[in-house]
Amino acid sequence: MSRPGTPENPLRVAIIGAGPSGFYAADQIIRDPATEAQVDLFDRLPTPYGLVRGGVAPDHPKIKSVTRVYERTAANEGFRFFGNVEVGRDLMIADFERHYHAILYTFGAEADRELGIPGEDLPGSYAATAFVGWYNAHPDYADREFGLDRAKRAVVIGNGNVAMDVTRMLALDDAELRRTDIADHAIDVLDSSGIEEIVVLGRRGPAQAAFTNPEIKEIGELEEADVIVDPADVELDPASQAWIESDEADKTARVNVEILTRYSQSRPSSKPKTIVLRFLSSPVEIRGGERVESIVIGRNELVMDEGSLRARDTGEREEIECELVLRSVGYTGIPLPGVPFDEKKGTILNHEGRVLESHGGEHRTGHYTAGWIKRGPSGVIGTNKKDAQETVAHLLSDVGEGRLLDPEDPGPEAIENLLSERKANFVSFSGWQKIDHAEVTRGEPHERPRVKFAKIDEMLDVATKDGKAGT
Numbered sequence: 046m047s048r049p050g051t052p053e054n055p056l057r058v059a060i061i062g063a064g065p066s067g068f069y070a071a072d073q074i075i076r077d078p079a080t081e082a083q084v085d086l087f088d089r090l091p092t093p094y095g096l097v098r099g100g101v102a103p104d105h106p107k108i109k110s111v112t113r114v115y116e117r118t119a120a121n122e123g124f125r126f127f128g129n130v131e132v133g134r135d136l137m138i139a140d141f142e143r144h145y146h147a148i149l150y151t152f153g154a155e156a157d158r159e160l161g162i163p164g165e166d167l168p169g170s171y172a173a174t175a176f177v178g179w180y181n182a183h184p185d186y187a188d189r190e191f192g193l194d195r196a197k198r199a200v201v202i203g204n205g206n207v208a209m210d211v212t213r214m215l216a217l218d219d220a221e222l223r224r225t226d227i228a229d230h231a232i233d234v235l236d237s238s239g240i241e242e243i244v245v246l247g248r249r250g251p252a253q254a255a256f257t258n259p260e261i262k263e264i265g266e267l268e269e270a271d272v273i274v275d276p277a278d279v280e281l282d283p284a285s286q287a288w289i290e291s292d293e294a295d296k297t298a299r300v301n302v303e304i305l306t307r308y309s310q311s312r313p314s315s316k317p318k319t320i321v322l323r324f325l326s327s328p329v330e331i332r333g334g335e336r337v338e339s340i341v342i343g344r345n346e347l348v349m350d351e352g353s354l355r356a357r358d359t360g361e362r363e364e365i366e367c368e369l370v371l372r373s374v375g376y377t378g379i380p381l382p383g384v385p386f387d388e389k390k391g392t393i394l395n396h397e398g399r400v401l402e403s404h405g406g407e408h409r410t411g412h413y414t415a416g417w418i419k420r421g422p423s424g425v426i427g428t429n430k431k432d433a434q435e436t437v438a439h440l441l442s443d444v445g446e447g448r449l450l451d452p453e454d455p456g457p458e459a460i461e462n463l464l465s466e467r468k469a470n471f472v473s474f475s476g477w478q479k480i481d482h483a484e485v486t487r488g489e490p491h492e493r494p495r496v497k498f499a500k501i502d503e504m505l506d507v508a509t510k511d512g513k514a515g516t
């Protein structure tokens with residue numbers, strides 16, 4: 046047989062994880078003019094788009110419009126989507142090795158990072174990832190409860206864009222929420238929540254905050270919430286001041302400091318809710334009997350450590366009452382059994398997207414990775430395009446070198462037959478389009494972009510209407 050990538054023997058690639066990285070990688074492989082390719086994109090959910098559907102905040106519809114680009118990828122002849130297929134349940138890694146020349150892992154970083162402080166697991170203290178999944182109708186989180194009815198003060202830990210998203214969602218008013226594609230089950234709960242104050246804790250200073258300018262600006266533009274920043278909190282320490290004035294400082298940090306300084310100078314206008322942004326503050330302990338009752342905060346100072354400013358505990362303590370804590374200190378990857386994993390980084394062990402057998406070891410032939418599970422949870426959606434390019438360039442160069450898997454059964458029907466044999470109720474892209482259409486239709490009478498299904502069974506019912514899900 047000729048080398049893969051020719052019309053007689055097309056390159057067959059399985060991509061696992063249908064988020065932005067999976068779609069960008071699929072697109073780049075299919076569009077390579079020198080390679081005839083067929084790409085099968087798998088996801089454990091019946092729906093594609095990963096964090097664009099399950100992570101991006103409901104009030105950010107513009108960011109979600111990137112799915113139009115992914116729809117164009119899906120329209121290519123060499124592309125197939127297999128939703129509702131879980132690796133380890135419906136297909137094993139060995140199955141992919143038997144059917145594809147290459148496997149590309151793009152399943153993201155789904156788990157939350159832990160704080161490692163006492164009380165972290167008390168009812169009332171939750172990972173922001175779960176809260177985000179809940180309000181975005183992710184089936185894994187649809188049944189969660191956060192005790193919003195009994196909470197007056199919420200504390201959000203972390204200074205990234207996810208912290209900004211959850212803060213906004215707690216502060217948006219009912220009319221603002223009802224214009225979005227937020228999960229139906231979340232609207233009434235958020236609307237009837239007793240939250241009056243949201244305290245956001247940054248462990249370092251305003252110049253080190255991880256959020257970006259539009260996100261911190263939005264916090265100051267909320268209809269229902271005033272923003273409070275203590276002027277002492279935005280007074281930079283000498284090292285941060287010198288850095289922010291230097292050429293090394295990035296514009297995002299400089300503008301963040303300007304915006305926060307403005308907030309510190311403005312007077313609250315007696316809106317019903319208050320957002321308090323605090324800096325140099327780390328959670329030390331979450332206290333409570335049955336549920337969260339308070340949080341102990343440690344005051345930090347910044348110290349230079351290997352070229353960057355790190356937070357160091359001063360020993361000063363303060364306890365504030367609160368009923369809800371949302372920990373938003375980043376995501377981490379979950380290992381896939383049989384795929385080499387870097388526990389420290391929470392990523393698949395890889396060099397520039399080529400999966401490695403061990404630290405500094407050989408490339409595992411035919412296995413690749415892209416996106417958050419390759420580099421960690423950083424950057425915006427578009428960052429994954431460049432990241433996928435690096436991986437796909439290596440994959441295509443390995444095609445040229447003949448360094449790929451040698452599948453026993455590379456025919457395109459074989460994987461469908463195997464899934465049918467195993468009674469896997471997979472959803473094709475046209476099955477997803479039925480779900481999409483049904484959601485948009487449900488939204489129309491309410492002038493909402495869509496009303497999402499939050500249960501897998503509901504999605505499968507719609508996808509299988511007028512035929513099986515795979516058609």
Ligand code: NAP
Nearest residue numbers: 203204205206207208248249255373374375376422423424
């Ligand atoms: P992130 O940007 O990495 O922010 C994590 C935050 O948690 C940082 O402020 C970090 O502080 C803090 N942190 C970490 N460990 C901590 C600890 N033990 N105690 C207290 N604070 C701690 O992560 P993210 O907010 O989850 O966002 C993930 C990625 O998605 C980011 O690239 C983000 O920009 C992107 N995103 C973008 C948007 C958007 O474009 N609108 C929306 C959501 C997410 P240090 O800096 O001190 O480590």
